[in-house]
Amino acid sequence: MALDPRDFPVQEHVLANGLQVRLLPDRGLPIATLYSFFRVGSRNERPGITGISHLFEHMMFNGSKKYGPKEFDRRLESAGGTSNAYTSTDVTAYYEDFAAEALPLVLDLESDRMASLNIDDDSLQREREVVKEERRFRTDNDLDGMMDEALSALAFQAHPYRWPVVGWMSDLNRITRQDCERYFRTYYAPNNCTVLLVGDFDADHALKRIETLYGAIARGDPLPEVADGEPPQKGERRAVIHYPAQAPALLAGFRTPNGRQADSLVLDLIEASLSYGEGARLKRALVYEQELCVDANVYFGWRMDPGLFQISLKLNPGVDPARAESALWAELARVADQPMAEAELQRAKNFVRSGLLRGLQTANGRAHTLGQMEVMLGSWRAFLDLPDRYQAVTPADVQRVAKSTFAPHRRNLVTLVPGELPEGVAA
């Protein structure tokens, strides 16, 4: 059943400089959320400055013309708000959740940094160190992080998805202020951004304020092309990590179509049938019945360019990785070889539909969902039809997509083998 457009009275505007504005008033609670989605992520980087998108996200909190260093969050928190941001392979998103009264300030803060960000050597040096700590935390001392990094480098040979969003440590040391300034001019222009405001506000007033504050910011140049050119995969690829750990682990990856392709919806349902809930196929088979794993998870997120369907198995201590690997391939072959029962497919559809609804409970969730639709599918309206599009997927679709996605020659597999670091490798 499609979502009712009357529940989403979104007002759409585009300023003369190309800034896209989406407003969704909701007078339920005295709060609001502002999201700013910039269409830039690690896919827009090049070797030598990997990680600059994420490092730059940190730099956005270090002062602009009107609000000096430390002022962004200080002013925001003083007015009853909080901010955060994230960088992915495809987008960089900034958000503020705040007491409704703080809206004028929030718009002023966001527009000021888009118009006139300060980038100086001192703040770059400090943020560089903070990001290096983040990398040590999320990757260098984290098994999931180090395996994820290895899988991307294995599955992609030419596309920028090959390197980690946080960047290689050596590149983090190399990025200069000039690199950052160039990045800001290129990717932080209003015509590369969509702002979404959801919550307790008057739409006419908010739009006028946005036009006043953002309208004078100059449009940027056309964006450079992404350095794509990924060759087809002709055979299975493997990587092994030796690291002191309590138990082995596997991370498998299969390349997929981009997020705009209809088959991405089919892959969402395969993800749900494999890993959502304790009765999902991988959990039932590998965790409960065969007792090979502590946990089995699947991650598939839509990307601008052809992406990756990932399966993570945390093995029980002492389990032979080869045994778990065989069991995993057997489960994937079952999806490809046998039509999924209607009841099981409906279960997956119900999970996905509930997830969509749950994401709409908060102002932040609504703004983020609509923003993702804008940047990934071109319009927030695409969201309204999603339940119907999922519902239309058939067992034959599942089998067809599983067959092409999980073919043995398309496997990428990272195995974590517990033990000492190889001789000569520094921790």
Added chain:
Amino acid sequence: MIKDVALPPLQIAQEPSGLTLLAIQRRAVPLFHVRLSVPAGAAEDPRGKAGLAQFTADLLRRGTMRRDARGVDELIESMGTGLGIEVSLDEAALTLTVPSDLSVRALDALLEVALEPSFPDEEVASARRRTLASLQSDLDEPSSVAARAVVTLGYGAHHPYGHPAHGFRRDVETFQREDALGFHASRFNARGALLAVVGTAPPEQLLDLARERLAQVRWPSEARRAPLDFAALPREGMRALVWHKPDSTQAQLRIVATGIPRRSPLYMPAVVENTALGGGFTSLLVDAIRVDRGLSYSVSTRLAMARHAGLSVFSSFTKNETLRELVDVALEKMRGYARTGPSKDALEKARSYLAGLFPLGLESNEALAEQVADAILDGLGLDHLATYRSRIAAVTAAQARQAAEQLSPARDGTQIVVVGDGEVGRKALTDICPVDVRPIEDLA
């Protein structure tokens, strides 16, 4: 001036069985949420059976009197949802969120799982193996190890809160079917439990629905055991424990002291002063450690408040080379803050920040049910939520300073926890206080 937030239409009813019923109407999204809280948290683990509350809660879904584990999975997950199982120090809570038209099915499913588990022998054995494997596997995550160390050291082994919810290997190895059966029979009682339902219907209708479905099930009625002793042992001096994880390039740091329970009269001043010290992105410690020195990506202080006791915890991490610098800066700043409390600006900022963001915690059906249920179960009452903003705004500088002094994580009796390379930790801390280095496996 920020006004208090009006709670949505709700009703609370005390049933003859001792069960508290809570019904809340929210019309924003067509979802129904049910939450059953029972007084079966980790504090109730019998001595020598640390982890039994969590183990029992995890087993509920592995078979009922009416169906096996696979049948339970189908019952719940065919609705497109997962069963939430949360075991805190004081409570075990089961939750389900479904589209509104499945409210009856969801209530029936949750009550069946919670009140009619069968604990089959083979499922108990399998759950024991899974839990042991998880305990070992969790040692690969430094922040999980740190979290286990914080409760164990923070409360002390004698205290009902002084062990991780998932227990210890030595205890889990002893778990049998009788343990889970006995725990369930004596703790999953109506008296002390709370069933919350949140949906689009008016509260009276939601109450009727809950009562109708409750009439189909029976509660275990075995007597509860004697009340627990939550008195904390006094501590002196400072000591450090380093949990050795080979080849770490980064050290997790926690500084832990005694805190306060949720019902403490210090609650509001404590929340305000803690926010100014280590909450949000502009606290004293974030400024000193992350913004000014670039020592860490994450810095925070937290007041972990349970029903009968609490902890005051500083958390951060840094590369091995700067561990000592991080410890020095954290201790110096926190000791200074304990003397002065927040500045005028910091106090105002903390109050506005907390008051402004407070409604965010009431947005989703799940958060709303949890907040209201906890306020009732902790004895705080609905006023805790209804007047939260005005009480935050009324916290004075003197009150905040007093709370800062009383609750500083850096005071006599503090424990320092490091998870990382053992030698790095020993060298960094050795002239600050006595240091003990142990392998992380000791914490499983």
